[in-house]
Amino acid sequence: MGDFMPVKGSDCPERAVAVNLSVGDASSANSTRTATADQPPSVSNPKVGRSSRTCQFGEYFLGGSACRKTLSRKKKVKVNMARPIVTMDVGDDGVAIITMKNPPVNAISGEMISAVFAKFKAAHSRKDVKAIVLTGADGKFCGGADIRGMQVMKSVGTAWESGVVTMNEIIEDGPKPAVAAIETFALGGGLELAMACHARLATPNTRLGLPELQLGIIPGLGGTQRLPRLVGVAKAIDMMLTVQMAPAKDALKSGLVDAVVPPERLIAEARKWALNIASGQIPWHRSLARSDHLGSVEESLKIIKEKRVEYKHLFKNVPHPGACLDVVEHGLIKDPYAATILEERMSVELQVSPTGKALMHVFFSERAVLKVPGVTDTGLKPRQIRSVAIVGGGLMGSGIATAVALQQIPVLIKETDTDALKRALNTVKVNLENRAKKGALTQQKLQSAISLVRGTLDYKDFGNVDLVVEAAFESIPLKQQIFEDLERYCKPDCILATNTSLIDIDLVGAKTRCQERLAGTHFFSPAHIMPLLELVRTEKTSPQVQLDLINFAKVIRKVPLTVNSSIGFAVNRAFFSYGSSANFLAIQLGVDPYRIDRILKNFGMPVGPFRLADMTGQQISLATNKLLRETFPHRTLKMSLSDLMVEKNRLGEKTGKGVYNYKPGTRKEEPAPELSDLLAEARKRAGLGADWREVSISDEEVLEMVLFPVVNEACRVLEEKVVLRSSDLDLASILGMGFPKYRGGIIFWGDSIGAGHIHSQLSKWFNLYKSNGIGDFYKPSPSLERSASSKRKLASIVEVSQSRL
Numbered sequence: 129m130g131d132f133m134p135v136k137g138s139d140c141p142e143r144a145v146a147v148n149l150s151v152g153d154a155s156s157a158n159s160t161r162t163a164t165a166d167q168p169p170s171v172s173n174p175k176v177g178r179s180s181r182t183c184q185f186g187e188y189f190l191g192g193s194a195c196r197k198t199l200s201r202k203k204k205v206k207v208n209m210a211r212p213i214v215t216m217d218v219g220d221d222g223v224a225i226i227t228m229k230n231p232p233v234n235a236i237s238g239e240m241i242s243a244v245f246a247k248f249k250a251a252h253s254r255k256d257v258k259a260i261v262l263t264g265a266d267g268k269f270c271g272g273a274d275i276r277g278m279q280v281m282k283s284v285g286t287a288w289e290s291g292v293v294t295m296n297e298i299i300e301d302g303p304k305p306a307v308a309a310i311e312t313f314a315l316g317g318g319l320e321l322a323m324a325c326h327a328r329l330a331t332p333n334t335r336l337g338l339p340e341l342q343l344g345i346i347p348g349l350g351g352t353q354r355l356p357r358l359v360g361v362a363k364a365i366d367m368m369l370t371v372q373m374a375p376a377k378d379a380l381k382s383g384l385v386d387a388v389v390p391p392e393r394l395i396a397e398a399r400k401w402a403l404n405i406a407s408g409q410i411p412w413h414r415s416l417a418r419s420d421h422l423g424s425v426e427e428s429l430k431i432i433k434e435k436r437v438e439y440k441h442l443f444k445n446v447p448h449p450g451a452c453l454d455v456v457e458h459g460l461i462k463d464p465y466a467a468t469i470l471e472e473r474m475s476v477e478l479q480v481s482p483t484g485k486a487l488m489h490v491f492f493s494e495r496a497v498l499k500v501p502g503v504t505d506t507g508l509k510p511r512q513i514r515s516v517a518i519v520g521g522g523l524m525g526s527g528i529a530t531a532v533a534l535q536q537i538p539v540l541i542k543e544t545d546t547d548a549l550k551r552a553l554n555t556v557k558v559n560l561e562n563r564a565k566k567g568a569l570t571q572q573k574l575q576s577a578i579s580l581v582r583g584t585l586d587y588k589d590f591g592n593v594d595l596v597v598e599a600a601f602e603s604i605p606l607k608q609q610i611f612e613d614l615e616r617y618c619k620p621d622c623i624l625a626t627n628t629s630l631i632d633i634d635l636v637g638a639k640t641r642c643q644e645r646l647a648g649t650h651f652f653s654p655a656h657i658m659p660l661l662e663l664v665r666t667e668k669t670s671p672q673v674q675l676d677l678i679n680f681a682k683v684i685r686k687v688p689l690t691v692n693s694s695i696g697f698a699v700n701r702a703f704f705s706y707g708s709s710a711n712f713l714a715i716q717l718g719v720d721p722y723r724i725d726r727i728l729k730n731f732g733m734p735v736g737p738f739r740l741a742d743m744t745g746q747q748i749s750l751a752t753n754k755l756l757r758e759t760f761p762h763r764t765l766k767m768s769l770s771d772l773m774v775e776k777n778r779l780g781e782k783t784g785k786g787v788y789n790y791k792p793g794t795r796k797e798e799p800a801p802e803l804s805d806l807l808a809e810a811r812k813r814a815g816l817g818a819d820w821r822e823v824s825i826s827d828e829e830v831l832e833m834v835l836f837p838v839v840n841e842a843c844r845v846l847e848e849k850v851v852l853r854s855s856d857l858d859l860a861s862i863l864g865m866g867f868p869k870y871r872g873g874i875i876f877w878g879d880s881i882g883a884g885h886i887h888s889q890l891s892k893w894f895n896l897y898k899s900n901g902i903g904d905f906y907k908p909s910p911s912l913e914r915s916a917s918s919k920r921k922l923a924s925i926v927e928v929s930q931s932r933l
């Protein structure tokens with residue numbers, strides 16, 4: 129623990145940035161203070177002091193009037209405008225309890241923080257107050273700054289009005305000790321407030337962290353400076369960069385909290401602690417002044433350098449992790465006080481950056497997807513699924529069984545013969561063991577999970593299961609037969625689901641009577657790893673069954689995406705052109721497939737289209753393509769390269785050869801020397817004669833030619849209301865296809881480019897290549913066309929229609 133070392137901000141000669149301090153209307157903010165610092169480290173496009181509109185501290189957290197005006201113009205943004213309340217009660221013992229209340233998570237708006245500061249000032253000026261306890265209402269401390277407010281913020285502004293200076297002065301440098309009494313969570317700005325207090329007490333169920341980086345920003349209320357000084361540089365960086373939320377007991381161990389106490393004693397203990405600081409029995413720590421967790425500057429810089437290497441993968445295409453480390457470094461080399469001011473500036477700059485906007489959009493998309501009008505808002509209670517049966521133990525079936533067993537739910541796999549059954553059970557066992565090796569479950573849980581997986585060759589064992597997931601081949605007659613059998617053998621309230629990735633559920637269940645308990649559960653491969661689960665409903669699927677499946681998805685740690693039944697559902701439908709457009713570029717235009725993959729990877733996709741086809745299997749890519757060509761004959765391209773690959777038994781990873789070659793026993797791809805011959809043969813078969821010439825095309829256009837058709841089809845998915853809202857499709861593209869999260873999802877990205885540009889490029893390629901026999905592949909969809917001509921966002925194509933559900 130560091131000794132008490134008063135930090136008087138204005139005494140420090142190094143603080144060079146003039147900061148005009150004025151916080152809202154209610155605070156102490158009439159004072160001005162001059163602080164100094166060197167130039168801020170820059171983020172990708174630093175514009176501090178150059179933007180057009182002033183950002184006031186109150187606006188930053190959605191309290192300012194300008195921000196309210198922005199909101200009232202944007203009526204569609206749903207914001208909780210209930211006024212936050214901050215109360216202060218002074219006890220006979222001389223402790224002022226300041227309580228933040230802003231349901232549901234006590235988020236910090238401008239109004240709220242101004243009120244907190246005002247209460248601190250009031251407590252400081254009252255003679256009967258000896259010490260202060262800061263806490264949150266309703267059993268929660270604070271979930272951080274109000275993200276809605278940050279989301280609608282448009283520009284940084286010219287004149288800077290800092291809030292962190294006020295916080296430093298009023299809380300940390302204030303004349304009376306303050307203790308944070310923390311329950312449930314202290315996150316982001318919440319933890320920053322707590323760290324500015326002189327001690328922190330938490331209940332055992334509390335989680336603490338600075339998760340700002342998940343939003344594309346960095347902490348902005350001193351977190352990058354105080355956290356390293358409380359827990360050490362390495363741990364602080366790990367926590368911020370990996371968005372870790374430390375449980376109370378770990379926080380105690382690392383020094384982030386001073387004591388863990390039961391909830392019923394939290395306030396009483398915090399009062400005592402605060403009084404003991406006031407009376408000098410406990411040291412009066414000011415976090416910014418501490419150095420007991422820091423080594424020498426050289427040691428700290430070495431750690432930062434190593435962390436830049438360790439987390440290199442997080443820095444690709446985004447500015448915020450680098451900015452975070454820059455500010456930490458700045459505070460270690462220079463002055464932590466000045467660094468808090470730089471940190472706050474950069475945090476706000478990042479808030480208006482494309483990455484910030486995209487990641488905040490994803491934050492709310494993740495929450496919106498759980499809300500299904502007519503299902504989750506009806507007061508129905510989900511029924512628990514206590515046992516599951518899977519029909520078919522192939523790659524998907526065994527993956528699904530693994531996902532279920534991982535959560536300690538009994539699972540029964542049905543196969544058609546003993547050998548297939550043995551293979552399936554063994555695959556599940558190996559999957560589970562691999563998860564255990566990665567730390568996902570303990571040895572005890574592993575043994576228990578393995579014991580919960582059983583096999584059968586007979587539907588007679590299905591009598592008691594609550595859910596059946598059919599994971600057989602993609603054959604309509606086969607699936608129809610299975611569902612007839614299931615209806616016969618399963619109990620009357622058993623949910624019957626199919627894992628088809630493409631076929632309309634109505635078609636699968638055409639011969640089934642119990643339509644209300646029929647649904648699709650479309651897992652993505654590998655099913656025990658991929659987080660998305662498309663829950664496909666028909667007109668007849670009952671709300672109860674939908675709710676049960678949403679709940680089941682959460683239990684098995686999947687994100688449930690409700691979609692209306694249609695060919696390919698949301699993800700496969702929107703992305704079916706991903707591979708076929710790449711195929712067209714490679715065969716018809718002569719673009720090197722490896723270059724195409726590289727361009728897509730640089731953009732942020734986990735793998736390019738050719739590597740993806742090798743991964744899923746060329747046969748599967750071909751089968752999917754065939755089905756889609758039957759459904760959308762005018763706009764589905766033939767996958768001539770996949771066709772050839774299958775013919776030559778180059779099925780991808782599993783045969784060690786595909787578009788790439790693979791060393792036996794590895795998944796590491798290498799360029800295949802024979803590819804150019806294969807491409808030549810594919811061209812010949814496509815009727816491209818001796819006069820064929822490759823086309824010179826920029827990387828940017830390659831990227832657009834692969835991804836704009838995806839946006840185009842995604843518009844159709846919205847138009848047809850396959851998904852409930854555009855943010856659902858954004859999330860689906862991220863979780864199902866690995867579309868880069870920091871680009872906000874396929875529609876959000878399309879809107880960031882603009883419907884006009886996408887439309888004009890597609891129209892150009894449509895006219896240029898229509899003679900190549902590719903039909904309407906590049907033709908803009910009517911909804912894209914309308915968005916372009918009306919200059920409306922693509923996201924507005926689908927409106928959530930409660931009445932329809």
Ligand SMILES: C[C@H](O)CC(=O)SCCNC(=O)CCNC(=O)[C@H](O)C(C)(C)COP(=O)(O)OP(=O)(O)OC[C@H]1O[C@@H](n2cnc3c(N)ncnc32)[C@H](O)[C@@H]1OP(=O)(O)O
Pocket residue numbers: 232233235271272273274275276313315316317318320339340342343346347348349351475492495496
């Ligand atoms: C200056 C500072 O450094 C900047 C910051 O502080 S940025 C903010 C940093 N904080 C965060 O990133 C934490 C974000 N929130 C969370 O992780 C989780 O919401 C939580 C752990 C606090 C609570 O989780 P949980 O109980 O599961 O509730 P959850 O469903 O996530 O949230 C409840 C509601 O609160 C909203 N909410 C949560 N945190 C919010 C926040 N910081 N701002 C605005 N709304 C928030 C959610 O959108 C949701 O709204 P809805 O009911 O309309 O969908």
